[in-house]
Amino acid sequence: MGSGFASTNKCVTLHDLAGLVVDGSSIALGGSFLHRGPFAFVRELIRQGKRRMEVIKQSPGYDIDILCRTGVATRALCGIVAMEGNFGLAPFYRRAVEQGALQLEEHACASLTAGLRAAAFGVPFQPCAGLHGSELTRVNQWKCIEDPYGSGATTWLIPAIKPDFAVIHASSVDRFGNVRIAGTSHWDRIMSRAADSVLIVTEQISDEDFSRQPELTVIPYFMVQALAVVPSGAWPGSCWPYYPIDYPAVEAYLSDDADALEAHLESAPEAGSE
Known part of the structure; x- marks a missing residue:
């Protein structure tokens, strides 16, 4: 993976990346709805039995829903929450709020962004x-x-809203850990500036010299604590230009059947590589 990773020791397994997050942490999750969320990382938190997590995101959906479904998340600061498109609201998230299993600080997307900006700028x-x-x-x-x-x-x-971790799914990183995001980066940039630590899940390591177009780097290497290379890590969501939303997989996940969640976790792309 290049001497840059050897010297900085930032490239780890998905298991070890999620292991950096301790119970009770607050985590800002990148992406938007079913697009380019760090979903493999979210599923790894579930596999490791994390608890009492606080989720921060302007437009979560699948990520907050599955974290509520499995009892990992107990607090959230969120703007709009939905599964998007064909699927409507996030049912397990809604159930958790209604039953008091999730303490919600409801925001507009703009107010949550303002709180993150305050933390990023070092003002109250x-x-x-x-x-x-x-x-x-x-x-x-x-x-x-x-x-x-x-x-x-x-x-x-x-x-100010200051997460312990910002977890971002990237299109690619270079050998030093500079982060590129194809298409819109939504709120990933401000999350990374507000958080105490930045963790990256990436589709690939690029051999391209990122210094030739530094303006395309959304998060510079010196802000990244650690990263894991996980192809298809945003499944069942999309990651442009690599793959679209897997609509049948999302529909199967939303089933209330007792074995639907286990089947979903077992069918995730990263499950076969662990």
Whole structure:
């Protein structure tokens, strides 16, 4: 894998990558809905029997759903939550909230991003527009201030949100651990700047010289604690341009049958390589 990995010792197995996350950790998960989420990593947390996890994500779906289904997640800070497209809402997530198994701090995507930005910038809060009239401000007891520069406008302030880990699924990394994401990176960049530690799951290690186009690096190597190479690691979601959503697999996962979850975990691409 190149001398860069030998000198920095960042490339580990998926098992060891998930092993860095201890019970009770807060984890920000990259991607959006069924697209480029670190789903193999999420399943490895389940296999290792992790507990009391806090999930932070603007638009989770399958990831928060399966973590609730297996009792791994007990707290979440989320914006919109859905399985997307043909599948509607996330049923096991909803059940966990309704039954009190998951403590939810509900956000708008913009307010959650504002909290992450505050942590990234090293300040205690971040202003956020678009929240006037929302019940979220009352439920979360957010503060509103008047413009100190005298315009008369008011704005809501979102407290800093600092995850223990940001876990990002990457399209590729180079031999040093610089991270590229094909297509939109959604909120991955701000998650990586806000978190105490960044863990990467990647489709492949590229032989390309990333220094020729440094602007394509979403997360530089020095921010990455560790990474694992897991082809098809976003399954059953998509990872452009490598593979689309596996719709039959998502439908099978959503079954309430007693053996559906075990069958789903066993059919995951990474299960055969462990």
